[in-house]
Amino acid sequence: MTAQRQERYGSRPGITLFALLAGFFAVLGLDSAAWAATTERVVVNRYSGLAIEGFDPVAYFTESVAARGSPDFEAREAGAVWRFRNQGNRASFVAHPEIYGPQFGGYDPVDLGRGVTYAGNPRFWVVTGDRLYLFGREENRDAFAAEPARFLKDAAARWPALERGLAQ
Helix, strand or coil: HHHHHHHCCCCHHHHHHHHHCCCCHHCCCCCCHHHCCCCCCEEEECCCCCHHHEEEECCHCCCCCCEEEEEEHHHHHECCEEEEECHHHHHHHHHHHHHHCCCHHHHHHHHHCCCCCCCCCEEEEEEEEEEEEECCHHHHHHHHCCHHHHHHHHHHHHHHHHHHHCCH
């Protein structure tokens, strides 16, 4: 800043300090979910930190719907933040995440069978064999629903190698 500008506008160290403090407190105020996103092995939104976009994984089983969870009912599991519609769903998930969590970390099993990790969309889902599967596209969901055993064989065979390539 030139001497003439300093004379005209004055030196404003208070504004600089205020801006620094405002930035610090804004970071502290971020949704806690964003801080928890530490894995690629479960489909997690990189901006919100939520697993399966904040949908309640238990509701697929208990209500047969894709339903958003609430920030009031959260749990941390497998490096991700999961949301639930109520405390009962949260408790069920915490007791049995291997059952209620989407298989293959929420990646599309049809694409896994092709050797590709493609994030499933929580709106395209199937529960079969008492397990939840998410799909990136409706066509994949429909094909899987018609022949789950065929697609699961290929996905299960390729998943260990693909999973090793994902960040923990």
